[in-house]
Amino acid sequence: MPTRIKKINISAFRGIPDLELNLNGKGLLLKGDNGTGKSSIVDALEFFFCGRVRHLEGVQGVSLQRHGPHIGYSSNDVKVCVTFDPGEVELTRTFNVEPACPEILREYFGVTQTGVFILRRAQILEFIISQPAERFRAIGNIMGLEDLDNIELAMMHTRDNLEVDFNGKSELIKNSFRQLSGILGKEVKSEVEVLGALNDILKAGGLPLIKSLGEAERHAEKMLQKAKGQEAVQRVGRLERLSLELKSVVVDKEGIVKASDKANEKIKGLLGEQRKKEMSVAALLEVGAKVLEGWGENTCPLCQQEINGGELLERIRVRLGTVKALSQNASEVRRECAGIKQKLEEILKTLGGIVPKSKEFGELAENNEVLSEQIDSIRRFMKSIETAGAAEGIIPVATLKEMLTRTQELVGSSIKEYDGLFDAQKIMDAEKEVLRVVALIGQTKSIVENISKTNMELKSTGRRLAIARNIYSKFTSIKKNKVQGIFDIMQADIEKYYGLLHPGDAHKNIRMRSTKRASVELKIESFGRKDEDPRAYGSEGHLDSLGLCIFLVLVKKFNNACLLVVLDDVVTTVDVGHRENICRLLIEEFGDKQLVITTHEGLWYEQLRSHHRAAKVDGNFSYIAATKWDVDAGPTIRPYKPRWGRIEEKLGDGDKSAGNDARSYMEWALESICNALESPIVFRSSREWNVGELFSSAKKRAESLIKGNGFKEKVLKAFKELECTTIYANITSHNNPLAEELSIDEVGNFCRAVHNLYCTFLCPNCGSMLIYSRNFKIIRCSNTKCDKPFEVKAS
Amino acid sequence: MGIKEEIFELFFSALEGEKEVPELTVRELKQLKECGELISEAKLLGLIERGCQDANENKED
Secondary structure (H helix, E strand, O other): OOOEEEEEEEEEEOOEEEEEEEOOOOEEEEEEOOOOOHHHHHHHHHHHHHOOOHHHOOOOOOOHHHHOEOOOOOHHHOEEEEEEEOOOEEEEEOOOOOOOOOHHHHHHHHHHOOOOOEEEHHHOOHHHHOOHHHHHHHHHHHHOOHHHHHHHHHHHHHHHHHHHHHHHHHHHHHHHHHHHHHHHOOOOOOHHHHHHHHHHHHHHOOOOOOOOHHHHHHHHHHHHHHHOOOHHHHHHHHHHHHHHHHHOOOOOHHHHHHHHHHHHHHHHOOOOHHHHHHHHOHHHHHHHHHHHHHHOOOEOOOOOOEOOHHHHHHHHHHHHHHHHHHHHHHHHHHHHHHHHHHHHHHHHHHHHHHHHHHHHOHHHHHHHHHHHHHHHHHHHHHHHHHHHHOOOOOOOHHHHHHHHHHHHHHHHHHHHHHHHHHHHOOOOHHHHHHHHHHHHHHHHHHHHHHHHHHHHHHHHHHHHHHHHHHHHHHHHHHHHHHHHHHHHHHHHHHHHHHHHHOOOOOEEEEEEEOOOOOOOEEEEEEOOEEEEOHHHHOOHHHHHHHHHHHHHHHHHHHOOOOOEEEEEOOOOOOOHHHHHHHHHHHHHHHOOOEEEEEEOOHHHHHHHHHHHHHOOOHHHEEEEEEEEEEOOOEEEEEEOOOHHHHHHHHHHOOOOOHHHHHHHHHHHHHHHHHHHHOOOOOOOOOOOOOHHHHHHHHHHHHHHHEOOOOHHHHHHHHHHHHHHHHHHHHHHHOOOHHHHHOOHHHHHHHHHHHHHHHHHOEOOOOOOEEEEEOOOOEEEEOOOOOOOOOEEEEO | OOHHHHHHHHHHHHHHOOOOOOHHHHHHHHHHHHOOOOOOHHHHHHHHHHHHHHHHHHHHO
């Protein structure tokens, strides 16, 4: 036998000093005006199951700890006990103790702890108007996807970081070949081409050729031996090597500026104060989660106060989810900035190495000073790249361009200076040529060796990257397909429910798509336009209906182990006709659930009751009303008395205010009749009509629509009786001094006329409202399960 | 079977049929999941590296 709540006891919690609600496993329909404490009962249920009250979270100055206890009570007094059947299992939640859930209730609590058994008015649009990522968190949390999402994120980061490593190494190799092209005076892209270019130089100098780069060093040594002992020649050799190093400097201005623009685009979205705050706690949250995972005690590891470790850990994980989405962008920024930094560091490394080595050449002192200043300027600029890498500021691209142009110019002018000095040295041209070639061979060899080493590393990183890509792509595509499969089923159910609530509506083809990681798009076809945002053409009532449908589908699909469903004042924007459909949906699809429905609206309450009676499920519900509230006693809960019962009671007591109640009963009854008969009525966007409009429209429609059988006469008689007594309604409803003159009998006549008219439109067999069927040209009982439905012909 | 379990089952069977991913990597990833340990970036990188190393050694043998 499935678990149901038998009893709820609430002590010292949010407007309730002490309250016992006996549900006896039944559903609950709770009516109460604003401020009578009905939502506090919902809060108490959420506190009991989840240890939190969601609408008290995230609001500055408001917290469960401070605002959970009732006025005049402390947090130690707060207690919510729930008794479950079967087994009479009584569990208690306080601020310090969470319910000790027995094995038999494990699955039930597994569902309720997600909090997705309660839908409040304020939360109803969460599924509709959220950003795709927030919607995914709302839905993914229910589906248990949060863990999977974190794993997918870790896989993606592993792939991305290996990709950065791989790309960095590839870029290094490309740069090295660019360097070689510069010093060999010819574009080279492979070691074979390097050998060819080197031999071209040797040939031009009339020097012997080499077969492989391995020979190059030996070759250079031989040539050097010829010049050995000549100090001047060696000095010039050093100068030539420095000149070659200068020629190998690559200032990739275009690439660096492009990467900076790309990084800046991302950084702009990461600069907000709130985002910064979120990002700044990421490390703290990660450490906190790790500590709590291994802690296993219900005391805070820092201050030793009692905590709910499981709940805290869950909340940290939810926050980490938000932070991780931001960190994805941040990691892309880090990657771009790391690439820029690497290129600038290469420039610094080469220039920084040349300046001290060239000090022995006094002629270059002035040039070296300018180069040193430029090196300092690049070093200073590196700080901007570090700041940008941490998403704390954008890269000043204009300054960067200027700095790179200046560096290019300086490198060019320095090469001229060095080469000029080389040319001015008093050594033989042939010796100069040998030295130049020796220096060139030495540098080429060193660069080629670096390329070989990096190539080996690249191969190994490439292998790891291929594995990481494979793991990520397999996981992500399986997850996406599986999740989309569930969304497809869900969207079919959502559409089914939505179609029940809005039959023949211009809004259809609801689509949920998992387009990106951890996000869900929600689209709808409106007036023939496909894939529109639901907000594009949907009214507030339509959006609320859609939110309700999504919630109910989630409940149906994922809350099988728990019968409890709480709807707290969720239909305020939906009109009477569509509420009828909600009643049907709840009875037909959720008849097996333990529904707890609260409302401040008498009409909706009466509609639900009437549908329960019609479906013969009224025995499965407790009908109660919160009639008043005060700070000492809390809510006053009474068994619910139906509208007509209350009016009759007042009439019995001689209370003429029954006329007022009957007037609002009349408004509701006439609106229901107009709706049932599809009576034409003047369009009002507010959907509010006065009694005169409703009366005349309903009466005219009844006259023209209903055919014989005695029913038409009965209806028209009821309209006439009401018409004759309506004057009493006007007198009693506007503090009219004439009200005193009315007798209780006259008020009673009006009340009975209203009730009689309403009852005329109820099925004599099951008590459901009669409705007009345009297709069959009949007026018949609206209850499809009625075993003897009333039916009369219509024109 | 819950959605998580279904996804992991399909994922591991897809990885097992993939020659490019070393057996040791798949085995360790499975163990990590079965132990309920957090599958972090550092752990993933470690098991990929060990898998590559193991595959290289087997090749040399």
